[in-house]
Amino acid sequence: MSAVDYIRPQDGYQMKALSSFADIVVGGGAAGVGKTFSLLLEPIRHIHVKGFGAVCFRRTTPMIRTEGGLWDASGKLYRKISGAKPRENTLEWKFEKGPKIKFSHMEHESNKYDWQGSEIPLIMFDELTHFTKSMFLYMLSRNRSTCGVKPYIRATCNPDPDSWVADLVEWYIEQDPNSPNYGFPILERQGVVRYFASENDKFVWGSTPDEVYQKCKAFIDLQVEASGGLVQPNDFIKSFTFIGGSIYDNKELLKINPGYLGNLNLLSEDEKVRLLGGNWKISSKGNDIYDFKKFNDIFTNSYVPEGQKFITTDIALKGSDKFIIFVWSGKRLVDFHVMGKSNGKQVIDKIKEYAFAYSVPFSNILFDNDGVGQFVDGFIEGAQEFRNGGTVLPNNESGEKENYNHLKSQCFYHSGDAVSRGEYFVTEFAANKKYDATMTLRERLLWERKAVKRGNIDKDGKLCVIPKVEMKNFLDGQSPDVMDAFMMREWFDFDENDTSGSNVAISQSYDSDDEERLNDLLDFLN
CATH class of the missing domain: 3.40.50.300 (P-loop containing nucleotide triphosphate hydrolases)
Structure with missing residues (x-):
């Protein structure tokens, strides 16, 4: 007769978890x-x-x-x-x-x-x-x-x-x-059992089912009545425990x-x-630029006021990176557009299309000037350049340059602080637009957030973010395109970049000479 192999939980956690009703x-x-x-x-x-x-x-x-x-x-x-x-x-x-x-x-x-x-x-x-x-x-x-x-x-x-x-x-x-x-x-x-109901996506807790029912009575009674009495109040209440x-x-x-x-x-x-030790207050994300909970708030901060119109755009023509357009009203992200592989004419036309649709002056368009993005300046007159590795900007109050290694780090740190202060709002319309076949913009922003982290202070004591190649390690090799476009909005908040007095005319024209000139430039850049 073969030996019997007994399977049983061990005393302690396993026994407690498997004994709960x-x-x-x-x-x-x-x-x-x-x-x-x-x-x-x-x-x-x-x-x-x-x-x-x-x-x-x-x-x-x-x-x-x-x-x-x-x-x-x-x-x-x-x-x-x-x-x-x-x-x-x-x-x-x-x-x-x-x-x-x-x-x-x-x-x-x-x-x-x-x-x-x-x-x-x-x-x-x-x-x-x-x-x-x-x-x-x-x-x-x-x-x-x-x-x-x-x-x-x-x-x-x-x-x-x-x-x-x-x-x-x-x-x-x-x-x-x-x-x-x-x-x-x-x-x-x-192992202590508590009770909860979910009302409007919030958990309502109590020590007994009746306590929860009393807290949610109006909501639960409405559901019971709608069912014709086929369900009862306790059907909406779940028992819960943590071990x-x-x-x-x-x-x-x-x-x-x-x-x-x-x-x-x-x-x-x-x-x-x-x-x-099992401690729930020690964060594994202490070097995140964007606080997890505060970043989630950007989708519900509907109090953020409308304001001056801006466009921030992260441009990519080749490779796996996406071409991103963000349209802003103040610090409300009101619309966005994403495109995979694109040519120069498509990039220029699409930026102008959104500028015209939302009445954004060309001087309020900020484009990533690294790599292929540099061609934009010649075709959207007055558009502003964002240089990731550029010189940091002076503090609005002191007038002194801030202690960052370059412009990109400075704007990411400022953006993270502004998010923590509740200054940003992503409208439901923008949040629910598709980024790709698997994610909405909301999901993509939340996914990319974790990749933007503080880097080690350099030998000169300057603050920085981790390099993009390290960010990609958190994103299955993908680039944080939407977070780059999100971060760039902070550029306009520096007094040195005040564009409120500028008003370069918006034009939708794009003639064959423009296209030929653009293609010549792209051939040179590539």
């Missing part, structure tokens, strides 16, 4: 706790239930398939179950009684709609902080069941104070900055791979506190 459990412990193992263990309890199915999400497919990743981990566990059959091409396991466990990605915001009409009894998110709040809420609406298993959600994550998940678990984390435990999970609150943990709970890992703990101790002090 809450509708939603988020495991937000430190690295090495065994969060992913617990996630994979969760659906096994239902593999004998006819009609049961589970989906486990990672943000991208490579994260699932990578060596030692989620798919490999599932194989180590599920192959021990009699009758379990893997289907690697579809990333799913099928069990004898029919239940399936599928692994899938949600790389782009639009991928959530791939699950429209789905009925998923158990939804799991590995690394919840990698997903957007709207993805989570949409999939919550797909969390349905007719197989007899009450629908529920399980998720894991590492601490990330800049993510929306930090707000979700706030009650479970010490928020007092004067406490020695600031940012760490509050031990006595781990932290420590690598020291994971005895099996420490036995098999004791060097992992040593590797964590090699991290910087901040990263060690975050990943080893």
